[in-house]
Amino acid sequence: GAVVSQHPSRVICKSGTSVKIECRSLDFQATTMFWYRQFPKQSLMLMATSNEGSKATYEQGVEKDKFLINHASLTLSTLTVTSAHPEDSSFYICSASRGIGTQYFGPGTRLLVL
Amino acid sequence: SQQGEEDPQALSIQEGENATMNCSYKTSINNLQWYRQNSGRGLVHLILIRSNEREKHSGRLRVTLDTSKKSSSLLITASRAADTASYFCATDRTGANSKLTFGKGITLSVRP
Numbered sequence: 001g002a003v004v005s006q007h008p009s010r011v012i013c014k015s016g017t018s019v020k021i022e023c024r025s026l027d028f029q030a031t032t033m034f035w036y037r038q039f040p041k042q043s044l045m046l047m048a049t050s051n052e053g054s055k056a057t058y059e060q061g062v063e064k065d066k067f068l069i070n071h072a073s074l075t076l077s078t079l080t081v082t083s084a085h086p087e088d089s090s091f092y093i094c095s096a097s098r099g100i101g102t103q104y105f106g107p108g109t110r111l112l113v114l
Numbered sequence: 115s116q117q118g119e120e121d122p123q124a125l126s127i128q129e130g131e132n133a134t135m136n137c138s139y140k141t142s143i144n145n146l147q148w149y150r151q152n153s154g155r156g157l158v159h160l161i162l163i164r165s166n167e168r169e170k171h172s173g174r175l176r177v178t179l180d181t182s183k184k185s186s187s188l189l190i191t192a193s194r195a196a197d198t199a200s201y202f203c204a205t206d207r208t209g210a211n212s213k214l215t216f217g218k219g220i221t222l223s224v225r226p
Contacts, residue, residue, distance in 0.1 A: 004156075006156075032212065034213070034214075042218070042219075043202065043216045043217060043218045043219050044157075044202070044216045045216075046213060046214070046215075049213060091154075093156055093157065095157075097212060099212070102147070102159055102162055103159070103212075103214060104159065105149070105156045105157040105158070105159070106156050107155060107156040108154075108155065108156045110154070
């Protein structure tokens with residue numbers, strides 16, 4: 001149990017376009033989902049925390065208009081990178097939690113902006 | 115400074131040997147977790163140790179937590195080539211609403 005999926009696993013897009021990444025909890029209801037980004041050979045940096053039915057809470061330095069997060073249901077959260085630029089190229093990972101305790105991570109989405 | 119700092123940053127051992135990785139943190143925590151990440155993949159949860167626990171075992175994994183020293187160690191016994199990965203400690207800080215703060219990670223290479 002506790003499987004989290006992400007789609008797509010890999011995306012290449014042109015500069016200026018928007019990209020949507022989906023995060024789904026497949027076999028449990030996730031009250032909270034988290035979005036991270038990871039640069040090569042670096043650690044995960046939390047971008048935002050998303051609770052179903054409410055606005056996401058963004059970490060300091062993360063532009064909420066740039067990275068739009070929607071947590072429409074207890075099993076789905078989406079991250080949209082708007083007007084993507086090459087510096088947005090990164091590995092984006094989501095996680096889902098039933099509440100307090102373990103976060104279950106998705107397999108990640110590699111974004112390359114040309 | 116960064117919460118959750120691991121050492122060493124890179125570790126290379128022979129298959130069958132034990133691997134010990136350490137993590138230090140700075141603030142009070144609810145729990146500390148260890149994760150594994152294979153290259154280019156997502157994170158796999160290994161073990162969670164709560165702030166009132168001192169030691170925990172799971173298969174070949176042994177985790178200790180010393181809250182007085184704000185440190186934790188992850189021991190992998192009888193390592194295998196398949197254990198080659200990056201390992202991260204992550205702290206669930208008190209009052210942080212279950213947000214995790216990750217360390218920089220340790221790259222473990224197990225030579226066959």
